[in-house]
Amino acid sequence: MSGENDRMATTRLDQTLVVDTALRLLNDVGLEGLTLRRIAKELNVQAPALYWHFKNKQALLDAMSTAMYRRMFEAYGDLGDGTWQERLVEVHRALRRALLGYRDGAKVFSGSRFTGTDHAGPQEDHLRAFVTAGFTPSAAARASFIAYSFTLGFVIEEQSVEPRPGERTPGYDVTEREERMTAEGYPLAAAVSSDLFQDYEARFEEGLRAIVAGIEATLAPAASR
Numbered sequence: 001m002s003g004e005n006d007r008m009a010t011t012r013l014d015q016t017l018v019v020d021t022a023l024r025l026l027n028d029v030g031l032e033g034l035t036l037r038r039i040a041k042e043l044n045v046q047a048p049a050l051y052w053h054f055k056n057k058q059a060l061l062d063a064m065s066t067a068m069y070r071r072m073f074e075a076y077g078d079l080g081d082g083t084w085q086e087r088l089v090e091v092h093r094a095l096r097r098a099l100l101g102y103r104d105g106a107k108v109f110s111g112s113r114f115t116g117t118d119h120a121g122p123q124e125d126h127l128r129a130f131v132t133a134g135f136t137p138s139a140a141a142r143a144s145f146i147a148y149s150f151t152l153g154f155v156i157e158e159q160s161v162e163p164r165p166g167e168r169t170p171g172y173d174v175t176e177r178e179e180r181m182t183a184e185g186y187p188l189a190a191a192v193s194s195d196l197f198q199d200y201e202a203r204f205e206e207g208l209r210a211i212v213a214g215i216e217a218t219l220a221p222a223a224s225r
Contacts (some may be wrong), residue, residue, distance in 0.1 A: 013045065013054045019063045023102060026064075027164065031104035031204060036060070058112075065112035066119070068105065072098035073122050084224060085212050088143070092151045096204060099155045103163050104111040106155035134221035143215045149206075150211055158200045172197050 022039050029038060036057060040047040054060040076094045099105035113126045130140030161172045181190035195203070216225045 011042065013049060013053065015063060018050060018053055019067050022060060022064055023067065026105075026108065027103045030109050030163070034163070049105050061108055062112045065109050066114045066116065068098055068102065068109060069114065069119055084130050084135070084220075085216075087126070087129050088098050088147050088212060090216075092147050092208060093204075095148070095151050096155055098147070099152075100159070100165075104159060106152055106159055110152055110156065133224040135219070135224075139219045145220050146215065147208070147211050150207055154200075154204055154207060158204075161197055162200070174198055 018039065021042055022034060023041055025039060026034055036050050036054070037047045039060075040050055050060075054063065072094055075098070099109060102108065126144060127137060127140045130143065131137055135143065155213075161169055163169060174197055176198070177193045179188045181187075181193070
């Protein structure tokens with residue numbers, strides 16, 4: 001009887017329902033707590049039913065990342081019609097906002113592989129904007145990867161301190177850190193506490209400006225700087 005119930009449950013499931021449920025649960029339990037068993041419980045099915053759709057957790061994370069990317073472009077539409085500098089900044093602002101929309105969003109995204117080719121359209125448009133500005137395709141890809149890697153790493157660090165808006169992980173109290181570093185004879189480490197663990201919006205914007213300046217100096221054609 002149990003096997004028959006599992007098969008009946010499987011017919012009611014599809015990948016979209018499982019992914020949507022997993023993304024919703026992510027905000028409650030985080031990446032570590034997001035297990036196939038926990039998702040199955042939320043869907044009121046047995047865990048083996050999910051293996052009809054995802055062979056393991058990584059396959060599910062790949063599908064979740066794909067959904068996050070698709071939702072990003074649905075939410076923000078055509079990103080950046082101006083200069084390559086403006087486009088690069090707007091795309092990665094949007095990426096950061098999308099990742100911050102989920103607890104551990106950047107960790108889910110990191111190392112995942114998109115399923116299908118739906119992401120290729122926005123990628124093609126993005127690369128074409130750079131090539132039109134005079135970049136070679138290779139230079140355009142490397143410039144984009146630099147900004148992407150910065151954004152992903154930045155948000156991983158940001159979410160380790162502030163997992164969700166209004167939340168702060170214990171142990172990251174800036175005043176306490178300043179006092180402790182000062183007492184132990186590390187005045188410079190004390191002085192930068194707020195630079196390291198506060199004002200993430202401003203620090204991200206500063207980082208993007210540094211990325212753009214670096215690309216202008218190293219990869220961009222002279223005419224587009």
